[in-house]
Amino acid sequence: MTGGTRMPIDRNQSIRECHEAASGIALRIVPSVRLVAIVAVAALAGCGSKTSTSAPPPAPFTMEGNRVVIPASSPLRKKIAIAPVTDASVTQGVEAPAAVEADPARQYRILTPLTGRITALGVHVGDRVRAGQVLATVAAPDLSSAQADDARARAQLRVSATARDRAIALKSIGGGADKDVQQAQADFAAAQAEAARAADRLRQLGASARMRGGGLALTAPAAGIVTDLAAAPGAFWTDTAAPLMTVADISTVWVTANVTESNLASIRAGQPATISLTAYPGETVTGRVQSVSPLLDPDTRRAKVRIAISNANGKLKPGMFGSVSFIAPSGRMTVVPTTALLLKDDATTVYAEVRPWTFERHVVETGTEMGGRTVITKGIAVGQRVIAKGGVLLDD
DSSP: OBTTBOOOOOHHHHHHHHHHHHHHHHHHOOSOHHHHHHHHHHHHHHHHTTTOOOOOOOOSOEEETTEEEOOTTOGGGGTOEEEEOEEEEEOOEEEEEEEEEEOGGGEEEEOOSSOEEEEEEOOOTTOEEOTTOEEEEEEOHHHHHHHHHHHHHHHHHHHHHHHHHHHHHHHHTTOSOHHHHHHHHHHHHHHHHHHHHHHHHHHHHTOOTTOOSSOEEEEOSSSEEEEEEOOOTTOEEOOTTSOSEEEEOOSEEEEEEEEEGGGGGGOOTTOEEEEEETTSTTOEEEEEEEEEOSOOOTTTOEEEEEEEEEOTTOOSOTTOEEEEEEEOOOEEEEEEEGGGOEEETTEEEEEEEEETTEEEEEEOEEEEEETTEEEEEESOOTTOEEEEESGGGGGO
8 A cells, every 4th residue: 555545455366365374374383283274274264254145045935916926946845735626425514593482373362352450360470271261350341231232132032032923923813914923023133133243242252141240251262381471460451452461382382593694595494403402401302494484684694494393291491592403405515625724814715726836815605514624615616726734834
């Protein structure tokens, strides 16, 4: 360096100087050949380290838009297994929550046709009743009027019958005219019509003409259980449209399952079903689908599926909870290995091959899982290939 000017460095000359220095060390240090070799190699390595660089490892995969490409040099090719999407004969099982309900056609709401005071109440909630049993008695002023009308009509019928018979007898001996007979017959016909009207009125009220002064008796139309009671003795009932109580015949009950919209296509009327109830763990009841509701609940997106069950022993009680398993008919369905399914942002996905070692993520909808395979109802087709093992490595 002269006059503050930096002279250019000859790289080859520097390397020769390093080699000469190493040789000089070897000549000067004679006692240990091994030490000489070590020092010389170290000196040469130190010279070379100033210029050598290490190459970065290859990327295990690259991205082309939303596609994942695994190059030939990638170690992932040995860790990933690819399998075809196939179809298989599948017998799907559908399970849904359920509850026991009384058959609406066998529920009887007991109404009073007349307003009045409840003078007697003969049942409580949960009581079993027989057909024709008196449930309550109502003292109704209108009933007295109807009974009086019935008595008057029957009395008039007897009088008109006697008058008719007398007119006919008089005419037969020449003591009466034809017009008298005709008038008597007309009066008798009118009395018959009025008596029939009064008797029909009592029948509509549910009373008997023999029940004089005892009030209006409300009776059970069928055998069953009192499931609801709104009346109390001494109360004055003013709403003839409101039921005093409900009697349900539970010799046959409904088990109503709430089936999701996605599973409705697998449910048919007449299909067998197995019912499990929380009240009887380990026990099952079998039945057949009676009806599938044509309407969906707009909030839950479920439809009611009803199974009629014989309940002669009364073991199944309305309000019990449980679940129903339906066995759907067998059919060919798309399946993939269960290990191919990956969770991404709360969605189930698979990596589908679009060309050799290039994959694209597909969102799928799944069905039943069976023996290491899962039914795919939407998102992938038979004949495609998916990553069956190791797909999670592409999420890193």
